[in-house]
Amino acid sequence: MTSLTPTRTAWLRVGCVLAVGQRLEDVVEPIESIPVRDLFSRTMQILDHLSKEASPQQRAALRRAMTTLRTSLSMAERAEAELPALDVVSQLHLAAGIVEPTSSDKAALKVWGADLKARRRAAGLSRSVLAERAGISDSTLRNVETGRRAPTRTTVMHLQSVPELRIDPSPIGSQITSRRQRSQDLSPNCWLTPEYDALKLHGELTMLLNGRGGHLEQTYLYLDPSSAAAWYAIAEQEVYTIARMLMPMDRVAEQISERAGAVGLDVIGLGCGDGKDEVRLTQCLLERHSSQNLRLYLLDISQPLCCAAYRHAAEVLADRPTVSVCAIQGNFHNLQRYTPLLHSQERSHRRRIVCIFGNTFANLQNEIMFVRNSLLGFAPGDFLLLNVPSTMAPADKQDEVMRKDPRLAGRSPTETMAPALSIQDRMYTELLRRYIAGIKSTEIKSTLDYAACPVPGSYAADVRATVKMQSGEAKHFSIAYIKRYDRTLLDEAMLKEGWSPVAHWRYAEEYHPRLLLLYQRVRSVTDET
Numbered sequence: 001m002t003s004l005t006p007t008r009t010a011w012l013r014v015g016c017v018l019a020v021g022q023r024l025e026d027v028v029e030p031i032e033s034i035p036v037r038d039l040f041s042r043t044m045q046i047l048d049h050l051s052k053e054a055s056p057q058q059r060a061a062l063r064r065a066m067t068t069l070r071t072s073l074s075m076a077e078r079a080e081a082e083l084p085a086l087d088v089v090s091q092l093h094l095a096a097g098i099v100e101p102t103s104s105d106k107a108a109l110k111v112w113g114a115d116l117k118a119r120r121r122a123a124g125l126s127r128s129v130l131a132e133r134a135g136i137s138d139s140t141l142r143n144v145e146t147g148r149r150a151p152t153r154t155t156v157m158h159l160q161s162v163p164e165l166r167i168d169p170s171p172i173g174s175q176i177t178s179r180r181q182r183s184q185d186l187s188p189n190c191w192l193t194p195e196y197d198a199l200k201l202h203g204e205l206t207m208l209l210n211g212r213g214g215h216l217e218q219t220y221l222y223l224d225p226s227s228a229a230a231w232y233a234i235a236e237q238e239v240y241t242i243a244r245m246l247m248p249m250d251r252v253a254e255q256i257s258e259r260a261g262a263v264g265l266d267v268i269g270l271g272c273g274d275g276k277d278e279v280r281l282t283q284c285l286l287e288r289h290s291s292q293n294l295r296l297y298l299l300d301i302s303q304p305l306c307c308a309a310y311r312h313a314a315e316v317l318a319d320r321p322t323v324s325v326c327a328i329q330g331n332f333h334n335l336q337r338y339t340p341l342l343h344s345q346e347r348s349h350r351r352r353i354v355c356i357f358g359n360t361f362a363n364l365q366n367e368i369m370f371v372r373n374s375l376l377g378f379a380p381g382d383f384l385l386l387n388v389p390s391t392m393a394p395a396d397k398q399d400e401v402m403r404k405d406p407r408l409a410g411r412s413p414t415e416t417m418a419p420a421l422s423i424q425d426r427m428y429t430e431l432l433r434r435y436i437a438g439i440k441s442t443e444i445k446s447t448l449d450y451a452a453c454p455v456p457g458s459y460a461a462d463v464r465a466t467v468k469m470q471s472g473e474a475k476h477f478s479i480a481y482i483k484r485y486d487r488t489l490l491d492e493a494m495l496k497e498g499w500s501p502v503a504h505w506r507y508a509e510e511y512h513p514r515l516l517l518l519y520q521r522v523r524s525v526t527d528e529t
Contacts, residue, residue, distance in 0.1 A: 040073050098159045101150060110147035117145045119165045130165075133293055134158045135264065135347040154340050157191075158347075161295055161324040189310065193330030193338060198223070198303070209435040213476040218271075218363045219301055219331060221480075226434065228304035230427035235274055237423070239511065244277060246507045247387070247516055253284035255503045255518055256353060256383055264293035264350040268341055270332040271360035272298040275309025278355055279316050281385070282323065292322040297341055299328040335374045342377030353383040362388050362483040368454045371497045382521045384499055390506060390513040391484040395459045398448065406512060407446045407461040407482065428465060428479050438470045449481065455493050457486030487515055498523035 044066055051062040098119070101112040120130050131141045135158050143149040151159070159165060205220045222228045234240060256265070265285060269278035275298045282296050296313055300306040310327035317323045330338065343352065354375065364370050375384065393400035402408050425444045433439055442465055449462040460483040467475040491501040499519035508514045 040069055040076065044069060098156060098165055100153070100156050104150050106147060109144075109150055112151075113145040113147040116159070116165075120145075123165060130162065132264065132349070133162045135161075135266075135350050137345075154344075157340050161326065189314075189325070190306075190327040190329065191340075193328065193334065195334060195337075196301075196330050201301075206435055209432065209477070211475075215365075215478040216480075217365065218360070218480065219333075221431070222300075222302040222305055224434070225304045227427065227431050228302050228308075230423070230430065231305070232274060232308065234423050234427065235276075243508045243511050243514070247277065247280075248505050248507065249277075249281050249284045250288070251503070251505065252281060252385060252516065252518055253288045256285065256351075257289040259502065259520060260289070260351045260381075260383075262290045264291055264295070265289065266295045266297065266341070266350055266352045267355060268297045268299065268352055269309070269355045269357070270299055270335065271356065271358070272300050272309045273305050273358060275312050277357040277387070278309075279313045281353075281355065282313075282317065286320060286323070292320075294320075294322065295324045295326070297326050297328055299330055299332055299335075299338075299341075301329065301331050303329055333370070333374055336377050339377070343379035343382065348379070351381055351383065352378055353385060354378065355385045355387075357385075357387040359389070359480070359482055361386050362485070363480055365452065365481070366454055367483075368493060368497065371494065371499070378521050380521050380523065383502075384494075384519040384521070386515075386517045386519070388490075388515050388517070389482065389484045390515050391457065391459065391486050392513070395450070395453075395457050395486065401459060402448060405448075405461065405484070408448050410446075428463070432465060432467055432477070436467065436469075436475070440468045440470045442467050444479075446482075452481050453483055455483070455485060455490055457489030458483050460484070485515065487517070490515075490517070494519055 047062050047066050047069075051059045051066075054062060098116070101108050103109075120127070123130075125133070127141055127145070128138055131138045134141070134155075136155055140149075140155060144151045144155065201220065201223055205223060208214055208216065208220070222231050267278060267282050267285070269275060272278055278296060278298060282294060285294060286292060296317070298306065298309040298313060300309060306327050306329050310325065313325045317325060328338070328341075335341065341352070361367060378384075391401075392404040392406075395401065428444055429442045432442055444463065444465050446461040446463050449460040452462070453460050460481045462478055463480040463482060465477045465479050467477065469475065487504055487506075491504075494517075495501065498521060500522040502518040502520050504518070505516040506513055507516065
């Protein structure tokens with residue numbers, strides 16, 4: 001299979017641009033310099049505060065430093081008057097983040113490498129530390145800093161993920177903090193995957209719904225803003241919020257921390273929705289993992305949900321400078337093409353944690369083929385975290401399944417869940433009405449299905465819509481396969497695909513029991529060939 005490595009044209013990065021004809025100097029407010037006396041005064045206050053809590057030996061050293069500052073203030077003020085004014089444009093050049101070289105000739109590459117080196121030094125990072133933070137090799141970083149090699153697109157993107165490289169080297173005071181933040185916000189925070197085509201997806205959805213019927217794959221359920229808003233309203237229901245908070249994320253983080261060791265972690269949320277589960281896991285990992293170097297990738301095909309997830313993550317993790325957050329608008333079925341997220345030799349010292357929350361995994365048409373084909377880019381040591389509904393009875397006991405499974409029995413597990421399920425059915429109905437003209441009535445009903453369940457011991461609640469048209473025609477759509485799993489048999493199936501069970505948790509018994517399953521990669525595709 002040909003590797004689809006991202007190129008300049010294949011990956012689009014979301015950032016900010018100037019209007020045609022505008023210069024950077026024209027749109028940037030002047031940054032006032034801070035008098036050196038003010039800087040000395042603030043430094044003295046901090047040192048004095050530290051000395052009050054320090055040991056006798058440390059207190060003596062701090063007092064000597066304060067004495068040195070007092071005696072050198074007059075010399076510093078004279079030197080300040082002789083120094084040239086700071087170049088605002090060059091400050092913002094550093095603050096805006098890493099960009100690709102303008103040319104591949106040696107002179108341009110040396111200039112680019114020197115700029116990268118200046119950023120690294122301004123951030124106080126050694127070459128080895130930056131290489132580890134960016135997930136690239138020391139030799140790669142040395143070659144691009146010296147201009148010996150042109151950086152690949154993947155190398156540039158991983159350097160972009162290190163927040164310190166967007167550092168503003170100018171003095172930071174309260175009067176310029178907000179301006180500094182605005183300049184940092186210019187850095188890219190989203191990838192648009194090469195094959196993503198919103199207009200094509202919209203056209204395919206329209207054609208499908210205006211045919212006689214068929215299966216509506218989950219890719220299409222949340223494409224437009226109205227569908228995304230309806231899903232978001234469901235996720236905000238109190239009963240759903242409580243069920244999500246019952247997930248033992250702290251115990252997941254504990255298991256991952258013990259097994260991963262002191263390495264950087266990449267949390268990859270597939271079909272992330274609002275991103276709240278992925279962010280919560282990231283917070284738990286920060287509390288328990290020895291390495292604070294984390295990257296959070298939030299992938300969803302819905303632009304409204306992808307945007308909401310990024311905003312939530314950026315706000316919650318704003319005070320965590322060691323965490324990089326990036327939204328990715330794309331189709332997780334094509335995950336094997338998105339090489340910056342996958343294992344590579346340059347990033348072999350990091351561990352990836354692929355997360356699939358909600359009903360995303362349970363709504364796949366063929367989970368085994370998805371694990372086998374879409375997750376083949378992950379290596380031994382990487383993790384997979386699945387969140388799926390549990391079976392309510394053995395799959396081969398149909399009568400018991402129909403009696404005990406609330407969705408199939410046509411009832412809500414609890415009175416508190418009834419409104420949320422009603423909103424979900426209304427979301428399906430409104431989606432159909434937006435795309436199909438001339439609807440007379442719509443009925444949503446769940447039926448028991450086994451044919452669409454490749455995992456042994458599982459069964460599905462096939463959510464079906466019967467649409468009656470004013471013309472007398474009837475359309476039949478399968479809107480969702482919400483599968484339920486026997487944990488033991490799912491673990492056996494995953495082990496056959498190279499993912500070994502690590503730990504499992506069962507929770508939300510009062511609603512519909514759910515499983516949180518942690519796996520670790522023990523065998524890759526190359527091991528079998």
